[in-house]
Amino acid sequence: xxxxxxxxxxxxxxxxxxVSRTAAALSRAAGRGDGSVxxxxxxxxxxxxxxxxxxxxxxxxxVSGTNGKTTTTRxxxxxxxxxxxxxxxSFGANMPTGHTSALAKAGHTPxxxxxxxxxxxxxxxxxxxxxxxALLNLSRDQLDRAKEVAMMADLWRTALANHPDILxxxxxxxxxxxxxxxxxxxxxxxxxxxxxxxxxxxCPQCGAPIERQADQWWCVNCPLRRPMPQWxxxxxxxxxxxxxxxxxxxxxxxxVNVGNAATALAVxxxxxxxxxxxxxxxSTVTSVAGRYAQVMRDGRNIRLxxxxxxxxxxxxxDMVDHAPxxxxxxxxxxxxxxxxxxxxxxxSPLRGRQVLITGDRAYDLAVRLEVNDVPFRHVLxxxxxxxxxxxxxxxxxxxxxxxxDIRAELDxxx
Amino acid sequence: MSTDSAISIVWIYPDLLSTYGDRGNMLxxxxxxxxxxFPVQTIEVRSDQRLPxxxxxYLLGGGEDGPQALAAQRLLADGGLHRAVAQGSVxxxxxxxxxxxxxxxFAKGAKCGGLNLLDxxxxxxxxxxxxxxxxxxxxxxxxxPLTGFENHGGRTHLGPSVAPLARVTTxxxxxxxxxxxxxxxxxxxxxxxxxxxxxxxxxxxxxxxxTGMDVLAPLDDTWSDRLRAERTAATAVS
Numbered sequence: 270x271x272x273x274x275x276x277x278x279x280x281x282x283x284x285x286x287x288v289s290r291t292a293a294a295l296s297r298a299a300g301r302g303d304g305s306v307x308x309x310x311x312x313x314x315x316x317x318x319x320x321x322x323x324x325x326x327x328x329x330x331x332v333s334g335t336n337g338k339t340t341t342t343r344x345x346x347x348x349x350x351x352x353x354x355x356x357x358x359s360f361g362a363n364m365p366t367g368h369t370s371a372l373a374k375a376g377h378t379p380x381x382x383x384x385x386x387x388x389x390x391x392x393x394x395x396x397x398x399x400x401x402x403a404l405l406n407l408s409r410d411q412l413d414r415a416k417e418v419a420m421m422a423d424l425w426r427t428a429l430a431n432h433p434d435i436l437x438x439x440x441x442x443x444x445x446x447x448x449x450x451x452x453x454x455x456x457x458x459x460x461x462x463x464x465x466x467x468x469x470x471x472c473p474q475c476g477a478p479i480e481r482q483a484d485q486w487w488c489v490n491c492p493l494r495r496p497m498p499q500w501x502x503x504x505x506x507x508x509x510x511x512x513x514x515x516x517x518x519x520x521x522x523x524x525v526n527v528g529n530a531a532t533a534l535a536v537x538x539x540x541x542x543x544x545x546x547x548x549x550x551x552s553t554v555t556s557v558a559g560r561y562a563q564v565m566r567d568g569r570n571i572r573l574x575x576x577x578x579x580x581x582x583x584x585x586x587d588m589v590d591h592a593p594x595x596x597x598x599x600x601x602x603x604x605x606x607x608x609x610x611x612x613x614x615x616x617s618p619l620r621g622r623q624v625l626i627t628g629d630r631a632y633d634l635a636v637r638l639e640v641n642d643v644p645f646r647h648v649l650x651x652x653x654x655x656x657x658x659x660x661x662x663x664x665x666x667x668x669x670x671x672x673x674d675i676r677a678e679l680d681x682x683x
Numbered sequence: 684m685s686t687d688s689a690i691s692i693v694w695i696y697p698d699l700l701s702t703y704g705d706r707g708n709m710l711x712x713x714x715x716x717x718x719x720x721f722p723v724q725t726i727e728v729r730s731d732q733r734l735p736x737x738x739x740x741y742l743l744g745g746g747e748d749g750p751q752a753l754a755a756q757r758l759l760a761d762g763g764l765h766r767a768v769a770q771g772s773v774x775x776x777x778x779x780x781x782x783x784x785x786x787x788x789f790a791k792g793a794k795c796g797g798l799n800l801l802d803x804x805x806x807x808x809x810x811x812x813x814x815x816x817x818x819x820x821x822x823x824x825x826x827x828p829l830t831g832f833e834n835h836g837g838r839t840h841l842g843p844s845v846a847p848l849a850r851v852t853t854x855x856x857x858x859x860x861x862x863x864x865x866x867x868x869x870x871x872x873x874x875x876x877x878x879x880x881x882x883x884x885x886x887x888x889x890x891x892x893x894t895g896m897d898v899l900a901p902l903d904d905t906w907s908d909r910l911r912a913e914r915t916a917a918t919a920v921s
Binding site: 409417418419467470471476478606607608609610611612613632633635636637639640641 | 698699701702703704705706707710711714729730731747749750753813814832834875876877880881906907909910913
């Protein structure tokens with residue numbers, strides 16, 4: 270306990286921090302998980318202000334939104350890493366317990382980049398006084414227990430209005446994000462594209478319809494409209510506010526991740542990192558808590574994609590090769606218990622390839638695919654899926670707990 | 684736009700009332716009609732467009748409070764749905780759309796006027812109803828049990844001129860006892876989103892109402908049947 274962040278801490282916080290790290294190590298050793306939640310939980314029990322104590326003295330960026338948080342956090346941590354050591358919650362444990370664990374485990378670092386569950390953003394802003402907050406997008410996700418999209422935008426808006434010192438980096442393409450971010454006087458806008466529009470046809474500010482044409486959108490009634498973005502994506506590169514184009518060589522697939530790279534460079538720039546210095550580091554990100562991981566088994570090159578809600582399914586279809594594809598759907602607590610959203614996803618991009626389905630709620634998916642004219646076969650296990658396809662690429666797209674199940678089959682691949 | 688021979692299905696205001704896969708009901712009706720050889724026309728009408736009044740089936744989906752109140756205002760001003768109902772069109776409404784069919788509902792804490800097409804009124808319940816919803820359907824409709832998922836804060840009180848769609852066996856529905864309502868060719872349910880995915884017989888009832896045919900050719904419902912059985916078993920043990 271000689272490191273800088275903890276040296277200034279009250280004794281209670283030092284004890285809490287130490288116990289937190291020990292518990293996380295024990296949890297991992299016992300094979301109970303990543304250890305990224307339990308440690309923080311115990312630490313916060315001993316010292317409720319532990320997160321604030323651990324955050325003190327670090328320059329922090331928070332990354333929040335419905336989709337892309339984990340990947341963007343990893344890319345941002347890589348970019349900010351130009352300046353020095355960065356603490357980050359890279360296992361996707363994105364609530365205060367996870368932040369506490371991540372900071373306790375990292376010891377002294379001048380920087381931290383933390384992924385934050387969108388429901389906890391206001392709380393984590395209050396605890397960590399971040400220098401930068403990045404807002405990616407807001408769309409429907411587990412509506413049986415999550416807040417409705419418009420309510421979430423209001424919560425963000427209030428949190429940012431209360432903290433005018435924060436540098437906000439926000440997505441100009443998402444009306445819900447723009448509505449929240451304009452409450453801040455210090456916003457840098459990026460354009461990462463948005464495939465999913467079905468949660469933003471109605472203006473969050475006044476309730477009138479939102480019109481769209483090409484990249485532009487505007488409320489027909491009030492002044493809310495797409496701001497001019499300073500950071501944009503062009504081809505496989507990112508254009509910075511000075512107009513310079515930086516080629517992005519990513520190891521992870523999809524146009525959506527070029528957008529996430531733009532966000533990462535924009536956030537890093539708020540810390541003084543030049544995009545030319547950071548862009549090369551983005552290619553060090555190969556997989557993120559199993560997402561995009563590739564595993565060989567029985568001659569099959571299995572690639573794992575996580576898709577948790579309609580917007581992320583659309584992005585996943587953009588990433589997959591034309592190869593046999595396994596879809597796995599559960600509806601356990603972390604997934605949301607309601608499978609209605611399956612009908613918000615158009616599965617027709619999967620036509621013409623071998624499609625296998627599995628998971629607790631495979632029958633919901635079966636009915637959806639039938640209506641969508643996508644032929645499929647139901648398999649009862651991951652092993653059966655692997656042996657049902659020819660050697661070569663097998664794409665796997667799964668929602669949260671289904672993804673974790675398959676990841677466990679593959680020895681918790683990261 | 685519409686041709687005399689085709690079954691026309693209008694999805695009302697997908698920009699306002701589409702929260703939980705509501706598109707599914709339109710897709711399922713269109714598919715089940717097409718498999719029987721009926722030509723089908725599906726029409727999505729946004730809230731800034733006029734509603735045609737001569738379609739065969741109208742669909743109303745779920746929505747958050749603000750869009751629900753806006754939809755009521757637009758539909759009252761438009762008048763197209765009322766004309767269609769007077770001419771005998773079929774209406775199938777779920778969740779917020781179901782509440783809209785009544786005399787009044789609550790949105791953002793305020794009482795709002797509904798379309799007065801069904802004799803019912805909705806207010807706020809003591810708790811949010813979230814979870815599996817099941818019930819035995821009014822025997823006059825001749826359908827197997829209802830199964831679905833509900834997520835709403837409302838309680839709905841039926842007047843004397845409507846019948847409950849079902850008696851609740853799982854979940855809350857209108858009030859923990861009855862679920863949904865129907866009169867003539869108007870039918871509403873708290874089983875939200877793609878309610879017809881789990882209830883293909885209900886989809887066929889709407890198609891029979893629209894076509895005036897007493898019997899439709901049977902379809903292969905293997906996957907729907909498995910889904911129904913799996914959901915019924917899951918709610919029985921929980």
